[in-house]
Structures are given as structure tokens and as C-alpha cells.
Amino acid sequence: MSGRLDVVGIGPGEAALVTPAASAALAQAQLLYGYGPYLDRVPAHPGQSRHASDNREEMDRAAAALDAAAAGARVAMVTGGDPGVFAMAAAVCEAIEHGKPDWRALEVQVHPGITAMLALAARAGAPLGHDFCAISLSDNLKPWEVVEQRLAAAAGAGFAIALYNPISRARPWQLGAAFACLSRHLPPEVPVIFGHAVARAAEQVVIAPLAEAATQPASMASCIIIGTRQTRVVPRAGLAPLAYTPRRFSA
Amino acid sequence: MSGRLDVVGIGPGEAALVTPAASAALAQAQLLYGYGPYLDRVPAHPGQSRHASDNREEMDRAAAALDAAAAGARVAMVTGGDPGVFAMAAAVCEAIEHGKPDWRALEVQVHPGITAMLALAARAGAPLGHDFCAISLSDNLKPWEVVEQRLAAAAGAGFAIALYNPISRARPWQLGAAFACLSRHLPPEVPVIFGHAVARAAEQVVIAPLAEAATQPASMASCIIIGTRQTRVVPRAGLAPLAYTPRRFSA
Known part of the structure; x- marks a missing residue:
């Protein structure tokens, strides 16, 4: 053959x-x-x-x-x-x-x-700079309870989290539910990095604290990274801030 | 400037x-x-x-x-x-x-x-085909207890797990301890994929059940993927087997 x-x-x-x-x-x-x-x-x-x-x-x-x-x-x-x-x-x-x-x-x-999370992380700095995970928010092929269990386990254990398939016309509420779930396990100031159409003409990258994440626009073209308690956002005059998760663990 | x-x-x-x-x-x-x-x-x-x-x-x-x-x-x-x-x-x-x-x-x-886990996954089939995480086994910058907590959380929640920095001369016992930890949370038949020098001249990819993982050689040039309870290994006559984690969740 x-x-x-x-x-x-x-x-x-x-x-x-x-x-x-x-x-x-x-x-x-x-x-x-x-x-x-x-x-x-x-x-x-x-x-x-x-x-x-x-x-x-x-x-x-x-x-x-x-x-x-x-x-x-x-x-x-x-x-x-x-x-x-x-x-x-x-x-x-x-x-x-x-x-x-x-x-x-x-x-x-x-x-x-x-993959999308690596392209987004590169644009933002190094938000996946320590242990991290990738979770699809689609509940077409797994029950929503499993998604929430995984979000809780990952946030509780200190992983940065990349969300794939965050939202679509057929799945409009899952992203908000995910942020609500994460807010039960992470402080409100944890940085959330929204990437829209990264490495395409319409690219947009926005960083917002978890407490305000649900108000940010997102679409099928989005990848979203949730930082950890250690993730830092470094402001820079005239340049985009750098978001990174330090290599060294601190409790 | x-x-x-x-x-x-x-x-x-x-x-x-x-x-x-x-x-x-x-x-x-x-x-x-x-x-x-x-x-x-x-x-x-x-x-x-x-x-x-x-x-x-x-x-x-x-x-x-x-x-x-x-x-x-x-x-x-x-x-x-x-x-x-x-x-x-x-x-x-x-x-x-x-x-x-x-x-x-x-x-x-x-x-x-x-990154190494994507290169290894591509060689093996699709072992990261569902939710997954990446964990560094180096305890130079984080306490070993944190590594074990993360391994346990990830295995318990059903993530496939990519291990980076699995072993070195200065860190000889951590990989064995990681397999022992994972064995408390996963069945002995879960497939483990060892990639040595992937995409380099000395490339080797080996699949072994978790129960036998500790006997496999590994080095600083290794990346290791631990499957989930759902990960499948498909034998093929005359070709390398395909390891993949199905997109559909089953309990």
C-alpha cells in the first residue's frame, strides 16, 4: 500500500x-x-x-x-x-x-x-512559566461536572490553566460558569489573559483580574489563560504589560 | 533605544x-x-x-x-x-x-x-488528546511535596500528565517517587509514553504500563507522558502502536 x-x-x-x-x-x-x-x-x-x-x-x-x-x-x-x-x-x-x-x-x-496557548503565552510574556494545564470547556463530549471538577483540582493545586473552546453559540453559559467556579478557588486579583485571534489580523490580548473576567468579550476564536496566585503583571510605560508565572514556587 | x-x-x-x-x-x-x-x-x-x-x-x-x-x-x-x-x-x-x-x-x-510534550505526543499518536497538564519534576525551585500534590491532583482529576525535567544526576530519585505517587492514584495498566531525544538523531519512543514504568531508562533528554484511565494503545502489525486519549469522556 x-x-x-x-x-x-x-x-x-x-x-x-x-x-x-x-x-x-x-x-x-x-x-x-x-x-x-x-x-x-x-x-x-x-x-x-x-x-x-x-x-x-x-x-x-x-x-x-x-x-x-x-x-x-x-x-x-x-x-x-x-x-x-x-x-x-x-x-x-x-x-x-x-x-x-x-x-x-x-x-x-x-x-x-x-497550539493556541503557546502563541498566547508568548504574546503576553510567560504566564505558563510554571506547571500548567489545558482544559476544553466544551461539554459536548464530557459532562459539565467533570469540567468543574478539573477546574477546581487545577486551581487548588496551583496550576496555570489554559481554556480551549471557551464559548460558542451552542455553549453560551459555560465560560461564565467556569469563572464562577475558579473564583471559589482563587483570589479575585489572579490575572486572566484573554487572547482573541492570536497571530491573525484581528489579534487582541487583554489582561484582567479574575473578578472582572466575566465581563470581558470572548468567542470561538479565544484562548484564555488563568494565572496562579504567583502570576505577576509587570507594567511598562508605552509597551504592553508582561504577565508571567515565576519559576520559583512560593506559598 | x-x-x-x-x-x-x-x-x-x-x-x-x-x-x-x-x-x-x-x-x-x-x-x-x-x-x-x-x-x-x-x-x-x-x-x-x-x-x-x-x-x-x-x-x-x-x-x-x-x-x-x-x-x-x-x-x-x-x-x-x-x-x-x-x-x-x-x-x-x-x-x-x-x-x-x-x-x-x-x-x-x-x-x-x-515544546517537547507536543513533539512526543505527535510521535506516539494523540496521548494528550483530552485535558492534560505539564509538570516539572525539578525540586530545585519548588518543594517536592508540591510536586506530589500536583501529581495526585492531576491524576485524580483525569488529566494526562507530561513530565518535564524528569531526572538528572543531581535529582536521581524524583522520577521513581513520581511513579510511586501516580500508582496510588491510577491503575497499573495506564500507558506511560517515554520519549528520549525526540526529533533528534537518537530518538526513541517506548510505551509501557505504569506498573513497569520505573524500570524504563530515562535521562535529562526525556519527556514522559502519563496517560489517563481512558488512554488506549492500538497495536499495528509492522508499525509502532498508536497511543491516544479519546476526546469523549467515559467514567
Whole structure:
């Protein structure tokens, strides 16, 4: 079998944040699969076909890409950020485990990318400078009680927290509930860093204390980092402040 | 003031995983600072001076780089992986907060990179496919009790866990103690993924159950991912197994 599947992370948006390995895999693919807005970021290559699908059709998309690869094509699955962080790599693995036997014989390579929290942290300073975690606020695939348990455990244990999938039209109240939950475990002055469309044209980064976090705008294009009790915000005249979490623990 | 400081993540090792933004920042710098083995990975540019320092001299290195930038130079601080993940970005921010007043007036840009856990996860499948955390096992800057509290909180709440700085000559017992701690909170069959020198010539990836994790070799060049109760290992004839954590939560 000559087909193969590359699962390619294209980072947060800026072309200069796509790794050369990812660019090469995309250039060599005969078929590209992915969510439409991610495919739109990939430079055109002659003879390549593109198969856009909706955000929520992940298992169908994985199956279509695996079928094409099993038929002998060189296929790329395009994902924003990093494929392994709340993106397509897990869906592809799940499809392989439960799908057609010949899918297990395919060469599959995951190409890592700059995930949203790393791009946002770089813009803000170093808010993930000590132990940290990443939590998806989507309750499509896990009960909301589990989300709250994880927020409480992470805040209680002193992790900085990156929130993915914070809000959408179908999930309007979860972000407010998350801030309310975090406020029971963290002081009101803990810095919260909001990143909107980081590394894209509409980029905005805002830092607000946890007590005021619920009043900040957020969207599907947001990633949000909750600092720890140790996180510092350093003001700078004429420049954006630097938010960072010190490497040294202090109680 | 015309000087500036770029804090540049060069990823896990492979040149194809260095972002174009990072490469451009390195090419434009007049002075490079960093840990020697990271500087050795940066292509030479004429007229550039290099200032290597030891792994443990992070605050002195940050101060030297900030002084050079404040004197008008274009300076790059080189770090492996991502600068914001157990690397130099937090040390630079800390130096700016507590250092000379003119350091606060400097333009500082952090360039994100592929951090070790993302490179390892990509090689293994998608073990960080659901909520996860990153913990440094170094007890140089935090008490060991805090490390164990965080391991227990993360395992108890169902996070996959990436371990950074797992072991060194000066810290020989901490990794074994971490596995013992995790074994009190997780079943013995939970998959543990060992990555040695990922994306470098000596790369090795091994998957073992938690019960056997303590017998696996590890070094300063290792990153280790502990799966969750849901993490799956999919065997494939003639190919490496795929380890992944499903997107859907199941109790």
C-alpha cells in the first residue's frame, strides 16, 4: 500500500508560525481534508484536491481521509494549532482503532504545531512559566461536572490553566460558569489573559483580574489563560504589560 | 533605544520543526545568548557573536542579554522547545520586573516553539488528546511535596500528565517517587509514553504500563507522558502502536 496520512498542525494563523515540516507535508499531499477555514490558510498546489467539512464532523472526516489513503493516495488532514491538542489526531487514532482493518496498515504521521496557548503565552510574556494545564470547556463530549471538577483540582493545586473552546453559540453559559467556579478557588486579583485571534489580523490580548473576567468579550476564536496566585503583571510605560508565572514556587 | 530582545524557541531538535519566525529572529540577531547545546543548533550567521552559559545560570544569562539589548544591540535568547514552557521566557520577565529600569523600556518578543510534550505526543499518536497538564519534576525551585500534590491532583482529576525535567544526576530519585505517587492514584495498566531525544538523531519512543514504568531508562533528554484511565494503545502489525486519549469522556 503506497498511501499515507499526514495529520498536520498549521499553528494559530500566521504563516511564519507554520513549521517547515508541516509546509512540506501539505505541499506533497494529493488530497487535503479539514475544516474549511483551516484549508483556506493552506497555499494552493497544482493538482491537489480539497475536501472541506464542518467543525463537528470529525469522525466522518477522519474516515474519509483514511479511506483515501487506503486507496493509495497521499493525504493530509489539516488542523489549526497542534493536531494533538483538542484537534484531529485523537479522532484519527479513534477511527483507526474502531474502523476498517486496512486502516491499521497505513503509515500515519502527526506533525506538531504551535497550539493556541503557546502563541498566547508568548504574546503576553510567560504566564505558563510554571506547571500548567489545558482544559476544553466544551461539554459536548464530557459532562459539565467533570469540567468543574478539573477546574477546581487545577486551581487548588496551583496550576496555570489554559481554556480551549471557551464559548460558542451552542455553549453560551459555560465560560461564565467556569469563572464562577475558579473564583471559589482563587483570589479575585489572579490575572486572566484573554487572547482573541492570536497571530491573525484581528489579534487582541487583554489582561484582567479574575473578578472582572466575566465581563470581558470572548468567542470561538479565544484562548484564555488563568494565572496562579504567583502570576505577576509587570507594567511598562508605552509597551504592553508582561504577565508571567515565576519559576520559583512560593506559598 | 534601538536594541531589542527576541526570546526564541527552537523546538525539540529537528531543523524542520523550527518556525520561520524563529529562524528569522535568529538570523537577524547580532548577539545570541543561551545554553551551549541549544546555541550549537543555530545556523551560523556572519558577524554574530555567541554567548553560551550553563543550564543553571538562567538569571545571569537573562541579565546579560537585557544589558546588551539596552546598550542598543539586537539580541536573541535561544531556548530549546518553547520559551514559555519551563524555559527562559519566565526568567527574562522576572529579570525585567526586578532589574534595571531601562530594561522595562525594551521591546521584547517571545517566539513560540514546539515544546517537547507536543513533539512526543505527535510521535506516539494523540496521548494528550483530552485535558492534560505539564509538570516539572525539578525540586530545585519548588518543594517536592508540591510536586506530589500536583501529581495526585492531576491524576485524580483525569488529566494526562507530561513530565518535564524528569531526572538528572543531581535529582536521581524524583522520577521513581513520581511513579510511586501516580500508582496510588491510577491503575497499573495506564500507558506511560517515554520519549528520549525526540526529533533528534537518537530518538526513541517506548510505551509501557505504569506498573513497569520505573524500570524504563530515562535521562535529562526525556519527556514522559502519563496517560489517563481512558488512554488506549492500538497495536499495528509492522508499525509502532498508536497511543491516544479519546476526546469523549467515559467514567
